[in-house]
Amino acid sequence: MNKVTIEDVTKIKNAGNLQISPNGKYAVYTVNEPDIKKNGYNYDLWLLNCKTGTSRQLTFLGKDRSAVWDDDHTLLLATGRTEEDRPEKLQQKTTFYRLPVKGSEASKAFEVKAVVLQAIKVQKGIYAMTVLKDRNRLDPEAVDPQLCEEEADYHVIDELPLWGNNRGFVSGKRTALCLFYEKTGRLKTLTDPYFDTRSVSVKDGKIAYTGSRWKDVITRYSELRLYDTTTGETVKIVKPGRKKVGPMAIADGSIVYAASDMKTWGSGQLCDLYRYDFETKRSKKVWTNKQGIALGGGIGPETLMLQGKSVVFKDGSVYMKGLHHAHGEVYCLSSDNKFRKVLEMPTGGVAGFDVTAGRIFFTGCTDETGSDLFCATIGDAGSLKKLTDINGELFKDKYFARPEYIPFTDSDGVQIDGWVLKPMDFDPNKKYPGLLLIHGGPRSAYGTCFSHQSQMMAGAGYFVFFCNPRGGESYGEAFADLRGRYGTIDFDDIMEFTDHVLKLYPQIDPNRLGETGGSYGGFMSNWLVGHTDRFAAIVSQCSIANWINDFADSEIGVTFDANEMGADPWTDVQKLWQQSPFKYADKAKTPILFIHGLEDYNCTVNQGVEMFAAMKHFGVPSRMVLFEGETHNLIRIGRPKHKVRMFKEMMDWFDRYLK
Numbered sequence: 001m002n003k004v005t006i007e008d009v010t011k012i013k014n015a016g017n018l019q020i021s022p023n024g025k026y027a028v029y030t031v032n033e034p035d036i037k038k039n040g041y042n043y044d045l046w047l048l049n050c051k052t053g054t055s056r057q058l059t060f061l062g063k064d065r066s067a068v069w070d071d072d073h074t075l076l077l078a079t080g081r082t083e084e085d086r087p088e089k090l091q092q093k094t095t096f097y098r099l100p101v102k103g104s105e106a107s108k109a110f111e112v113k114a115v116v117l118q119a120i121k122v123q124k125g126i127y128a129m130t131v132l133k134d135r136n137r138l139d140p141e142a143v144d145p146q147l148c149e150e151e152a153d154y155h156v157i158d159e160l161p162l163w164g165n166n167r168g169f170v171s172g173k174r175t176a177l178c179l180f181y182e183k184t185g186r187l188k189t190l191t192d193p194y195f196d197t198r199s200v201s202v203k204d205g206k207i208a209y210t211g212s213r214w215k216d217v218i219t220r221y222s223e224l225r226l227y228d229t230t231t232g233e234t235v236k237i238v239k240p241g242r243k244k245v246g247p248m249a250i251a252d253g254s255i256v257y258a259a260s261d262m263k264t265w266g267s268g269q270l271c272d273l274y275r276y277d278f279e280t281k282r283s284k285k286v287w288t289n290k291q292g293i294a295l296g297g298g299i300g301p302e303t304l305m306l307q308g309k310s311v312v313f314k315d316g317s318v319y320m321k322g323l324h325h326a327h328g329e330v331y332c333l334s335s336d337n338k339f340r341k342v343l344e345m346p347t348g349g350v351a352g353f354d355v356t357a358g359r360i361f362f363t364g365c366t367d368e369t370g371s372d373l374f375c376a377t378i379g380d381a382g383s384l385k386k387l388t389d390i391n392g393e394l395f396k397d398k399y400f401a402r403p404e405y406i407p408f409t410d411s412d413g414v415q416i417d418g419w420v421l422k423p424m425d426f427d428p429n430k431k432y433p434g435l436l437l438i439h440g441g442p443r444s445a446y447g448t449c450f451s452h453q454s455q456m457m458a459g460a461g462y463f464v465f466f467c468n469p470r471g472g473e474s475y476g477e478a479f480a481d482l483r484g485r486y487g488t489i490d491f492d493d494i495m496e497f498t499d500h501v502l503k504l505y506p507q508i509d510p511n512r513l514g515e516t517g518g519s520y521g522g523f524m525s526n527w528l529v530g531h532t533d534r535f536a537a538i539v540s541q542c543s544i545a546n547w548i549n550d551f552a553d554s555e556i557g558v559t560f561d562a563n564e565m566g567a568d569p570w571t572d573v574q575k576l577w578q579q580s581p582f583k584y585a586d587k588a589k590t591p592i593l594f595i596h597g598l599e600d601y602n603c604t605v606n607q608g609v610e611m612f613a614a615m616k617h618f619g620v621p622s623r624m625v626l627f628e629g630e631t632h633n634l635i636r637i638g639r640p641k642h643k644v645r646m647f648k649e650m651m652d653w654f655d656r657y658l659k
Helices: 006-010 145-153 452-459 489-504 520-529 547-553 557-565 573-578 581-587 605-617 640-658
Strands: 014-020 026-035 040-049 055-057 068-071 074-078 094-100 107-112 115-123 126-134 173-181 186-189 195-203 206-213 222-228 234-251 254-260 272-277 282-287 311-314 317-324 327-333 339-345 348-356 359-366 372-377 418-421 432-438 463-467 508-518 537-541 592-597 622-627
Touching (some): 006 452, 006 640, 014 348, 014 359, 014 372, 068 115, 094 115, 115 173, 115 195, 126 186, 195 311, 206 234, 222 254, 234 311, 234 317, 311 348, 317 348, 327 348, 339 348, 339 359, 432 520, 463 489, 489 508, 489 520, 508 520, 508 640, 520 537, 537 640, 547 557, 547 573, 547 605, 592 605, 592 640, 605 622
Parallel strands (some): 173 195, 432 508, 508 537, 592 622
Antiparallel strands (some): 014 026, 026 040, 068 074, 094 107, 195 206, 206 222, 222 234, 311 317, 317 327, 327 339
């Protein structure tokens, strides 16, 4: 039996963006595949026969990320299929093609003189589109029109955030909601220049959309609006400054939406479900979230690069995915407002789904597969069936460590879920090094989904262990509430879990422990190095070190940081400093490697640099690897060669100090 290797990351395929045809007979989905030669990814469309469960490839150019159904047998896709559609030219226009699924070639349908992010059919020849707009380039009062074509080498900043992860500079930019009329080529904008559209649902000529409107500083709140294409009327259902709106969908005569007023638990407060009635023009809460379900959430290992729909209306009911106790699930709200669970992935997660004829089709993962298609009869747990095996040949005859569930009760009486992976060729009479993994978020969660990183580590001869400490998602709001307490109860849970693992598995050498994590996990890596010498080596990825500086630097500083720290630099700077790993850098002794993307605007590179500089100043063995062009999502969607180098640096560091 062979081991999962670092280089396997350049071969792992991923499925997502699944959508079922209007007649329910077919589903289209995307498969992406790393291309080591071009150091990027190819994206192609596949067609699933919902009756037989068989798939066939539709496109072969490697340029088709997603598509929407134009009718029962035709797909509409925006893609770079010709020389004229190259990315640099797509800044001025988006070209759409129609592709018959029965085998004909794609033909050019129409062009839109804008950067279109999403298109949804309203009726024949009319499409709702989300379009990227830039006030600084389009507003003649903001910029001299003559200079618009020459200003690519500078950026006008007049609001926060100034940049966004995977998006570059975003000041002045908004996602506008538009209507496109194919016959005339007209693009009608429905939102004002300061409104940023997030999600869209279309049914019977009505368009529901969420988003937020702000000037100068982004808001934590969001709105829900309804536009009627017949009357041209817009109704504000959730008004500004009231709630944070989550997944939503138009149903028969109503809109079902998830929302939170954030009054008790701040930004981390979970959503309840509401129904807005078209006749009464009133909203009513129809389900209170007492179970602690993260609606719209899901397990997200680094192998799930593509997602898909998180909410679907079908046959009178609204279906919504969610995360509960580290399990990916799908829930149903019926027309009489009865709420129930209709799908659970006990050993995996749901990325995106769709519904037809009493069945759920979805992309997701298990402990055995990185990303595949599945189907299940609604409400029948035993009907789950895997329809594809897109990485089967790659992982054939390779060692997969099965996650062993090892929950424990912490010193505060809270149950903490955790798992352990045994190393390849495990011998109970031998001693092994161990690696602790810490998830990001912190409102995220580990589960039993296949992870290339953890399987690669187990294949390299390490015990791998991870848990869901307090601060994480899917265990309720009290469990997740870390506001003003970063590095306290979460640190205690992680250290107690480490003790728990060592007690259960005496084969782990306590003197050869390593730790790694990214984002919040990177924060905790930096925190650990200044608070304990239990670990012999640490790898800190895309980390946070200094909350005072991060407030102004990060794309989420004025929203996430202010909420999570329970303060800002002017109300209680000491509170931010007390929760900053940089404060405790003089206590560090453990060798630590820093990995960071130079275009990470979520946890900006200066955070890692500050901590690295402190380590060098205090004589701690340290190293830093910075990746050009990479963002906060290096471990997920980073360039294949960069991911290989990242993992090699990581494993070389651990091998040096733990083996």
